[in-house]
Amino acid sequence: MMRIAYFDCFSGISGDMILGTMVDLGLPKAKLEDELDKLSLGGYEITCSTEARMEIKGSKVKVILKEKDTDHRSFSDIRHLIAGSSLDKDTKELSIKVFHRLAEAEAKIHRKDIDSIYFHEVGAVDSIVDVVGSVVGIKYFGIEEVYASRIPLGSGFITCQHGTLPLPAPATLELLKGKPVYEAGIMGEMVTPTGAAIITTLTDKFGRMPSMIIRDIGYGVGDKEFRDVPNLLRVVLGDDEREKETDRVTVVETNIDDMNPEVYDFLMERLFEEGALDVSLSPLQMKKNRPSVLLRVICHEGDKARVIDTILKESTSFGVRYYEVERVKVPRRLEEVETRFGKVTVKIYQDDGAIINVSPEYEDCKKIAKEKKVPLKMVYNEAVKEVLSSYKI
Numbered sequence: 001m002m003r004i005a006y007f008d009c010f011s012g013i014s015g016d017m018i019l020g021t022m023v024d025l026g027l028p029k030a031k032l033e034d035e036l037d038k039l040s041l042g043g044y045e046i047t048c049s050t051e052a053r054m055e056i057k058g059s060k061v062k063v064i065l066k067e068k069d070t071d072h073r074s075f076s077d078i079r080h081l082i083a084g085s086s087l088d089k090d091t092k093e094l095s096i097k098v099f100h101r102l103a104e105a106e107a108k109i110h111r112k113d114i115d116s117i118y119f120h121e122v123g124a125v126d127s128i129v130d131v132v133g134s135v136v137g138i139k140y141f142g143i144e145e146v147y148a149s150r151i152p153l154g155s156g157f158i159t160c161q162h163g164t165l166p167l168p169a170p171a172t173l174e175l176l177k178g179k180p181v182y183e184a185g186i187m188g189e190m191v192t193p194t195g196a197a198i199i200t201t202l203t204d205k206f207g208r209m210p211s212m213i214i215r216d217i218g219y220g221v222g223d224k225e226f227r228d229v230p231n232l233l234r235v236v237l238g239d240d241e242r243e244k245e246t247d248r249v250t251v252v253e254t255n256i257d258d259m260n261p262e263v264y265d266f267l268m269e270r271l272f273e274e275g276a277l278d279v280s281l282s283p284l285q286m287k288k289n290r291p292s293v294l295l296r297v298i299c300h301e302g303d304k305a306r307v308i309d310t311i312l313k314e315s316t317s318f319g320v321r322y323y324e325v326e327r328v329k330v331p332r333r334l335e336e337v338e339t340r341f342g343k344v345t346v347k348i349y350q351d352d353g354a355i356i357n358v359s360p361e362y363e364d365c366k367k368i369a370k371e372k373k374v375p376l377k378m379v380y381n382e383a384v385k386e387v388l389s390s391y392k393i
Helices: 015-025 029-037 075-083 089-110 125-140 170-175 193-202 263-273 301-314 362-372 376-390
Strands: 002-008 044-053 056-065 145-148 151-160 163-167 181-187 213-221 232-240 245-256 278-285 291-299 321-329 332-339 342-351 354-360
Touching: 015 029, 015 056, 015 125, 015 193, 015 213, 015 232, 029 044, 029 125, 044 125, 044 213, 056 125, 075 089, 075 125, 089 125, 089 170, 089 193, 125 193, 145 193, 170 193, 245 301, 263 278, 263 291, 263 301, 291 301, 301 321, 332 376, 342 362, 342 376, 354 362, 354 376, 362 376
Parallel strands: 002 145, 056 213, 151 181
Antiparallel strands: 002 232, 044 056, 151 163, 213 232, 245 291, 245 321, 278 291, 332 342, 342 354
């Protein structure tokens, strides 16, 4: 049974809202403070209170600075601060990963090297507390898989140390590249760079809520009060009791009846470069008895736009259709086996300890077959034989 969390970002997402959901779900303030004390940061205190937005109550976490934080920390400074702390290894790695994403976004925007990036707002004490505290919460609840809704974006302008910037903030947009977003029709910042960095580090699965047994719901309260929606982040904590792994993907399809067959090879290559998980071609008989091809591409929602753009640019199709599906995947792992021809990587599927299927990697077998000048099927069979032998089957 796997513990999963769904971030319902109906009113946006920020670092303090994420931390608020963790406290609302039951992360003890004492536990949070004990973990944050391992950073040796100092100069602040945390307050946790209950506040309401449109009569829905949630937890509001504030970081109160004892004196103004004037330090402009670089990514290197923050990395050393976290890496040199006594936090556990997983918390350190995930926290540093969040700040690395932030640094990459800032470096892209300012056209600088990542090590020369200095954070302003997101390098402040409260942002460090929000990031590390949120990761502490994820680990505290044993969350193994994170999902999120599509991300709503506000509009207007915001004043920061760089001046007056358009919303969404440039760093926020950079962090959300490849993720599904929509215009919410609200004036004001709904997604902060810190919030965008945390959620895009935690997951690449954005869309509808996954199947789960709901165990608890937490609400994190945002600073602003919007007129039309409660400014809250909702996190649904649950258990996935399915025996097989499932996820949601997007299928993009089009029928093609007038393209040079030689183009399909290049088209498939380009689609895989743009994030396609699978590409297939199936024969069809269309109107007026025209023979044609059904091009079907499976991809993540975040790669859908690039996949569609590639199809329309590289094929003769005038349009595509797409829809979301849920797929079931068997748990598998990769192992390298030593055969008399050489090393081959194989995929192994086990169920209740019994090996159900063994699939040698085609490219490994192909390379060895060419080098050793032996039939491909011989290399393939030898790899399967070695796996079964090692498991005494």
